[in-house]
Amino acid sequence: xxxxxxxxxxxxxxxxxxxxxxxxxxxxxxxxxxxxxxxxxxxxxxxxxxxxxxxxxxxxxxxxxxxxxxxxxxxxxxxxxxxxxxxxxxxxxxxxxxxxxxxxxxxxxxxxxxxxxxxxxxxxxxxxxxxxxxxxxxxxxxxxxxxxxxxxxxxxxxxxxxxxxxxxxxxxxxxxxxxxxxxxxxxxxxxxxxxxxxxxxxxxxxxxxxxxxxxxxxxxxxxxxxxxxxxxxxxxxxxxxxxxxxxxxxxxxxxxxxxxxxxxxxxxxxxxxxxxxxxxxxxxxxxxxxxxxxxxxxxxxxxxxxxxxxxxxxxxxxxxxxxxxxxxxxxxxxxxxxxxxxxxxxxxxxxxxxxxxxxxxxxxxxxxxxxxxxxxxxxxxxxxxxxxxx
Numbered sequence: 001x002x003x004x005x006x007x008x009x010x011x012x013x014x015x016x017x018x019x020x021x022x023x024x025x026x027x028x029x030x031x032x033x034x035x036x037x038x039x040x041x042x043x044x045x046x047x048x049x050x051x052x053x054x055x056x057x058x059x060x061x062x063x064x065x066x067x068x069x070x071x072x073x074x075x076x077x078x079x080x081x082x083x084x085x086x087x088x089x090x091x092x093x094x095x096x097x098x099x100x101x102x103x104x105x106x107x108x109x110x111x112x113x114x115x116x117x118x119x120x121x122x123x124x125x126x127x128x129x130x131x132x133x134x135x136x137x138x139x140x141x142x143x144x145x146x147x148x149x150x151x152x153x154x155x156x157x158x159x160x161x162x163x164x165x166x167x168x169x170x171x172x173x174x175x176x177x178x179x180x181x182x183x184x185x186x187x188x189x190x191x192x193x194x195x196x197x198x199x200x201x202x203x204x205x206x207x208x209x210x211x212x213x214x215x216x217x218x219x220x221x222x223x224x225x226x227x228x229x230x231x232x233x234x235x236x237x238x239x240x241x242x243x244x245x246x247x248x249x250x251x252x253x254x255x256x257x258x259x260x261x262x263x264x265x266x267x268x269x270x271x272x273x274x275x276x277x278x279x280x281x282x283x284x285x286x287x288x289x290x291x292x293x294x295x296x297x298x299x300x301x302x303x304x305x306x307x308x309x310x311x312x313x314x315x316x317x318x319x320x321x322x323x324x325x326x327x328x329x330x331x332x333x334x335x336x337x338x339x340x341x342x343x344x345x346x347x348x349x350x351x352x353x354x355x356x357x358x359x360x361x362x363x364x365x366x367x368x369x370x371x372x373x374x375x376x377x378x379x380x381x382x383x384x385x386x387x388x389x390x
Contacts (some may be wrong), residue, residue, distance in 0.1 A: 021293070024289060024292065024293070027289070028285065028286065028289040028325050028329070029325065029328055029329045029332070031281075031282070031285030031286070031289070031329075032282055032285065032286060032325055032326065032329025032330070032333060032366065032369075032370070033329050033330075033331075033332040033333035033336065034281070034282075034285075034333070035278050035279065035281050035282030035285065035333070035366075035369065036278075036282070036329065036330055036333025036334065036337075036362055036366055037333050037336050037337055037340070038274070038275075038277075038278030038281065039275050039278045039279065039282075039362050039365060040333070040334070040337035040340075040354075040358065040362055041337060041340060042271050042272075042274035042275040042278060043271075043275055043358050043361070043362070044337065044341055044344070044352045044353075044354075044358070045271050045344075045350075045352065046268065046271035046272065046275070047352075047355075047358070048350040048351050048352045049192055049261050049267060049268060049271065050258050050261060050262065051351045052189060052190065052191035052192060052350055052351055053073070053074065053191045053192055053193060053257055053258075053261055054254050054257050054258060055188055055189055055191065055351075056074060056119075056121075056130075056188065056197070057074070057250070057253050057254045057257055058254060059130045059131055059132050059188070060100075060129065060130065060131070060219075060221060060250060060253075061128055061129055061130055061131050061221060061223070062129075062221035062222055062223060062250055063222060063223055063224045063230060063249070063250060064222040064224070064230070064233065064234060064237065064247060064248070064249055064250070065219055065220065065221060065222070065247075065248050065249075065250060065253040066080070066084060066085070066088065066097075066219065066220030066221075066222065066237075066241075066245050066246065066247060066248075067080070067218070067219055067220070067245070067246050067248065067253075068080045068218075068244070068245065068246065069243070069244065069245070069246045071246070072260060072264070073193075073257055073260040073261070073265075074102065074119075074193060074257055075104060075119075075193040075194070077102055077218040077219065078218075079216040079217060079218055080216070080217065080220075080244055080245050081215055081216065081217075081244070082099055082214070082215045082216070082217050083215070084220060084241055084242075084244075084245045085097040085098070085099060085217075085220050087240065087241060088220065088222055088237055088240075088241065090240065091233060091236045091237055091240055092228075092233075092236070093224050093225050093228030093229065093232070093233040093236075094222055094223075094224060094225070094228075094233060094237075095223045095224055095225045095228075096127070096222070096223045097220055097221070097222045097223075098123065098124060098127045098129065098220070098221045099123065099124075099202070099217035099218075099219070099220060099221075100121065100122070100123050100129045100217065100218060100219040100220070100221055101120075101121070101122035101123065101202060101205045101206075101209075101212070101217060101218055102119070102120070102121055102122075102218040102219060103119075103120050103205075103209055103212075103218075104117055104118065104119050104120065104193075104194055105117070105118060105120055105175055105176050105198075105208065105209075106175070106176060107173060107174065107175035107176070107180075107198075108173050108174045108175070109156055109157070109158065109161075109173070110158070110161045110171045110172070110173040110182065111157055111158055111159075111160045111161045112156070112157055116156060116195045116196075117194055117195055118151075118154070118194055118195055118196045118197060118198050119191075119193070119194040119196070119197045119198070120148075120197075120198045120199075120200065120205060120208065121197060121198070121199050121200070121205075122199075122200050122201060122202045122203075122204065122205025122206070122208075123201070123202055124201070124202055125139040125140065125142055125143055125201050126139075129221055130199070132186050132187065132188060133186075133187070134186055134187070135149065135186040135199065138183075138184040138186070139199075139201075141183040141184050142183070142199065142200045142201045142204060143201055144181070144183070145204065145207070146178065146179065146180045146181055146204060146207065146208075147180075147181050147183050147200065147201075147204065148180050148181065148182055148183070148198045148199065148200045148204070149182070149183065149184040149185065149186055149198070149199040149200070150165075150182045150184075150185055150186075150196065150197075150198055150199075151185075151186060151187070151188045151189070151190075151196040151197040151198070152185045152186065152187045153187050153188055153189035153190060153196070153349060154189075154190055154195055154196025154197070154349065155190035155195040155196060155348060155349035155350075156195055156196070156349075161182070162185060165182060165183070165184065165185055166185070170182070170183055175208065176208065178207075178208060180208070186199065189349060189350075189351060190348070190349040190350060191350075192261075192267065192350075195349075202214070220245070222237075230249060234247055234248075234249060279365060279369055282366070282369040282370075282373075283369050283372055283373050283376075284373075285373075286322065286325060286369060286370050286373035286374075287373040287376050287377055289325070290318060290321060290322060290373055290374055290377035290378075291376075291377040293318075293321065293377075315378050318374045318377060318378045319371065319374045319375075319378075321374065322370035322371050322373060322374035323367065323370065323371070325370050326363075326366045326367045326369070326370040326371075329366065329370075330362070330363050330366045333362070333366070334354075334359055334362070334363075337354060338354050341353060341354055
């Protein structure tokens, strides 16, 4: 209670010094807000990288996924023989094992006629491979030759195309010198690897990619019986299947994709480096402000020391300034990214949103950033000799 009382009755020297130089205070807050905006944007891009590139994984109608050991990520899956699915069905607890064909192609935007890269998924329409809302009810349409369903969340100008399909009209376009028909829509979203997704039957997929053999598949989707033990079935599949196929739970498959973009892809490294650089920029800006303030009031600090005040009291004043800067600089630094996130979503169709966890993380980084700057700025103050100041 005594410590709390002394704290509440203490003269707020830190705030008084900051508010006395309003121009310097404004520059400091603007610098901290700028650093916070940079950190928010880099973290937002990084999270959207992971979320957008694993949205297909989270939508798979499977408990276990089989893939080639040479697969690096969803855009570079490689293939393995379909016989492994038949062998997987020999394992107790396996209810079904179905193939999923995955590839990318260049197609012409039906509205603008400009070429873009989209992801194509092919599977048996009678054995739905995805759990996306509203998709499976339309799968009967892709049994027709060259019929596809298109991603409503794709990146690009498709408003007129979507309106036509919503009115029940069929839309035709060209993909790799072949005319295809868009007969329905579903919602998934763009990613860093593709502007959108097309879904069709396995037969239409093979027609679109004539060099692909039906026996060469990209993913095997395994569903388990109701009471089957997931870990036991995975272990049994590992023992039973040859080394030309890899066995992952659905959760492990999501982690596999995330690890690629986080560790092996340069994009994830760049976003992480960008966050670190924004932190360093903030440290430098706050240090310059606090260091200037210490130098401007070095005689006053020396007078306090001559009066008997300890170094820890004077350091507390500087740290008080650092915390004030962190609190007031974070507010605009957290508000601006909300609008920038919205602008980014509109321009790129990527899932960039403000999250509570990210806001807390950036706030803590801001406090650490300002505290570190304060610690550096007080080195001269600790060594100051009152006798040398006058």
